[in-house]
Amino acid sequence: MTELWEYPVEIATGAAGGLKCVRNSREAVASLATDFPKGGPDASKAKKACLKAVSGVIPGDSAAAAFRVAARSAGLLRE
16 A cells, blocks of 8 residues: 655646645656656656655655656646
8 A cells, every 4th residue: 555645735737727636646657657758857756756665665655755846847846
């Protein structure tokens, strides 16, 4: 089971001003594939971190931090 992040990450999705709350590493992997622009080193690093967290190699909070950085650099992070 994937643990919930202590602080979920809210991102903007789609052209209609939609929002999505990402709560764990599994959701983050899916979001990186569907909501983020293709390419970008931060998104790639976040995907690797989230996959490691899903496998239990690193803590979920480390993956959340990487996901937050990727969302900010892609202009998707809602702060």
